[in-house]
Amino acid sequence: xxxxxxxxxxxxxxxxxxxxxxxxxxxxxxxxxxxxxxxxxxxxxxxxxxxxxxxxxxxxxxxxxxxxxxxxxxxxxxxxxxxxxxxxxxxxxxxxxxxxxxxxxxxxxxxxxxxxxxxxxxxxxxxxxxxxxxxxxxxxxxxxxxxxxxxxxxxxxxxxxxxxxxxxxxxxxxxxxxxxxxxxxxxxxxxxxxxxxxxxxxxxxxxxxxxxxxxxxxxxxxxxxxxxxxxxxxxxxxxxxxxxxxxxxxxxxxxxxxxxxxxxxxxxxxxxxxxxxxxxxxxxxxxxxxxxxxxxxxxxxxxxxxxxxxxxxxxxxxxxxxxxxxxxxxxxxxxxxxxxxxxxxxxxxxxxxxxxxxxxxxxxxxxxxxxxxxxxxxxxxxxxxxxxxxxxxxxxxxxxxxxxxxxxxxxxxxxxxxxxxxxxxxxxxxxxxxxxxxxxxxxxxxxxxxxxxxxxxxxxxxxxxxxxxxxxxxxxxxxxxxxxxxxxxxxxxx
Amino acid sequence: xxxxxxxxxxxxxxxxxxxxxxxxxxxxxxxxxxxxxxxxxxxxxxxxxxxxxxxxxxxxxxxxxxxxxxxxxxxxxxxxxxxxxxxxx
Numbered sequence: 039x040x041x042x043x044x045x046x047x048x049x050x051x052x053x054x055x056x057x058x059x060x061x062x063x064x065x066x067x068x069x070x071x072x073x074x075x076x077x078x079x080x081x082x083x084x085x086x087x088x089x090x091x092x093x094x095x096x097x098x099x100x101x102x103x104x105x106x107x108x109x110x111x112x113x114x115x116x117x118x119x120x121x122x123x124x125x126x127x128x129x130x131x132x133x134x135x136x137x138x139x140x141x142x143x144x145x146x147x148x149x150x151x152x153x154x155x156x157x158x159x160x161x162x163x164x165x166x167x168x169x170x171x172x173x174x175x176x177x178x179x180x181x182x183x184x185x186x187x188x189x190x191x192x193x194x195x196x197x198x199x200x201x202x203x204x205x206x207x208x209x210x211x212x213x214x215x216x217x218x219x220x221x222x223x224x225x226x227x228x229x230x231x232x233x234x235x236x237x238x239x240x241x242x243x244x245x246x247x248x249x250x251x252x253x254x255x256x257x258x259x260x261x262x263x264x265x266x267x268x269x270x271x272x273x274x275x276x277x278x279x280x281x282x283x284x285x286x287x288x289x290x291x292x293x294x295x296x297x298x299x300x301x302x303x304x305x306x307x308x309x310x311x312x313x314x315x316x317x318x319x320x321x322x323x324x325x326x327x328x329x330x331x332x333x334x335x336x337x338x339x340x341x342x343x344x345x346x347x348x349x350x351x352x353x354x355x356x357x358x359x360x361x362x363x364x365x366x367x368x369x370x371x372x373x374x375x376x377x378x379x380x381x382x383x384x385x386x387x388x389x390x391x392x393x394x395x396x397x398x399x400x401x402x403x404x405x406x407x408x409x410x411x412x413x414x415x416x417x418x419x420x421x422x423x424x425x426x427x428x429x430x431x432x433x434x435x436x437x438x439x440x441x442x443x444x445x446x447x448x449x450x451x452x453x454x455x456x457x458x459x460x461x462x463x464x465x466x467x468x469x470x471x472x473x474x475x476x477x478x479x480x481x482x483x484x485x486x487x488x489x490x491x492x493x494x495x496x497x498x499x500x501x502x503x504x505x506x507x508x509x510x511x512x513x514x515x516x517x518x519x520x521x522x523x524x525x526x527x528x529x530x531x532x
Numbered sequence: 533x534x535x536x537x538x539x540x541x542x543x544x545x546x547x548x549x550x551x552x553x554x555x556x557x558x559x560x561x562x563x564x565x566x567x568x569x570x571x572x573x574x575x576x577x578x579x580x581x582x583x584x585x586x587x588x589x590x591x592x593x594x595x596x597x598x599x600x601x602x603x604x605x606x607x608x609x610x611x612x613x614x615x616x617x618x619x620x621x
Binding site for chain 2: 111114115116118119122123124126127130134135138249250251252253254255262265266267268274277304308309311312313314315316318319323327457526527528529
């Protein structure tokens with residue numbers, strides 16, 4: 039009954055997503071800008087929820103409540119600070135400036151924007167290449183997760199390779215068809231859905247156990263230390279390091295960064311910016327409280343299992359639990375499709391196209407041709423990460439797990455470039471390479487430690503990147519083809 | 533004047549980040565209506581942040597990004613601007 043219901047809901051979701059994709063396909067212009075950015079037309083609700091759903095889906099349903107169950111609900115503070123405040127400030131500092139530059143110069147990717155300013159195609163390729171080093175394994179992890187979940191759901195009836203393969207095939211079909219517009223529309227439905235079911239789940243649970251006071255009393259009897267702010271796990275250094283690295287990392291994640299270019303108007307950016315903290319807290323509080331309260335309830339969480347499904351199965355009707363779990367899997371897929379689209383845009387625009395132009399001496403490729411190449415890029419990217427997910431090599435696994443901190447290393451050099459005219463190409467190159475090398479070394483070697491008096495290597499790497507970018511810029515002169523005024527003069531919203 | 537404004541808003545941003553986690557309640561386990569007091573603080577703080585962000589978007593949007601003069605004109609224009617180009621699902 040549950041299995042049939044869950045599969046029914048997943049299949050229903052897939053059909054709905056495809057239908058939305060078809061509508062989006064019929065509306066689309068056949069250009070790369072439309073495929074990647076929906077021709078920069080997003081309204082407030084769509085921009086807000088597509089960013090929201092892309093950013094938060096799987097973690098909110100599974101990992102978040104698990105952490106709250108094991109360590110206490112303090113994660114909600116880290117999430118609020120990093121996503122609700124730090125990311126929102128970057129939404130203005132990086133996002134609004136990027137949007138203006140995108141409006142003025144037609145940029146589609148971060149690498150394109152930086153390559154233009156620093157006058158080098160290889161620099162554009164460097165930024166895209168580094169981004170893909172972190173994005174590719176992260177996409178692979180989503181496929182591993184989805185494949186594993188489908189196998190667990192069907193109790194082995196669908197083997198892992200078939201589960202991951204089916205989901206990959208569906209995502210290719212969907213992304214190639216729908217492009218950014220269709221993805222953003224399904225994200226909007228999904229974001230609203232996540233918000234509603236999380237609240238209903240919490241209220242349902244509270245109605246059964248007798249309200250928040252009795253739920254908290256039960257938690258106090260079981261693990262009183264979870265109610266006090268802070269613990270050996272949640273130290274101030276750890277909370278701040280995590281909030282800062284992830285908050286900055288999110289702004290550099292291709293699927294989030296690219297959404298800065300897609301806003302329809304400055305009013306859209308302003309409204310989304312003001313609503314963002316409220317939206318975050320509305321989702322995090324119920325989802326983390328369910329996890330925290332579960333500790334005091336009479337439920338047994340299997341080793342390595344997720345808290346939320348067990349709690350829902352115990353306290354809510356079968357159909358509702360099935361709806362939430364199937365929704366969570368669909369949410370996982372909705373994050374992956376955005377990553378796939380952005381990953382392919384970095385690959386085709388910043389790596390493939392410059393090489394092609396260089397080799398064949400063509401100055402520009404027609405819009406239709408580029409649109410076609412963009413869709414082929416999606417197929418290549420998804421297939422490659424699927425094949426990798428079958429092997430799931432340890433190195434890629436570790437890179438995927440560390441992706442947020444890896445992307446965070448890019449953020450400060452980019453902010454320096456956006457706001458300081460004296461930034462030079464040599465400074466940017468040195469800052470980006472030094473911080474990436476430092477962080478990678480902290481992951482894979484014992485020479486570079488992973489913690490510094492409680493602060494993480496990701497955090498130390500960010501500071502290193504900032505210092506090197508500024509320092510090297512000060513002692514070098516700009517290359518002849520750098521456009522130093524590009525990010526400053528004539529920036530107007532109209 | 534604009535310099536002062538910039539420094540002021542930067543200070544506001546730092547304060548918003550700093551107090552999102554109520555450090556002064558460290559180790560405190562008091563609860564109100566079944567929710568830890570520190571969580572109530574956080575919920576209220578996020579609400580306040582939204583209000584401050586809204587004020588910023590009305591009064592100072594463009595600060596530090598658009599050239600001087602453009603910001604003020606832009607914010608005036610924005611008051612009459614309709615949400616053109618907004619794509620809805």
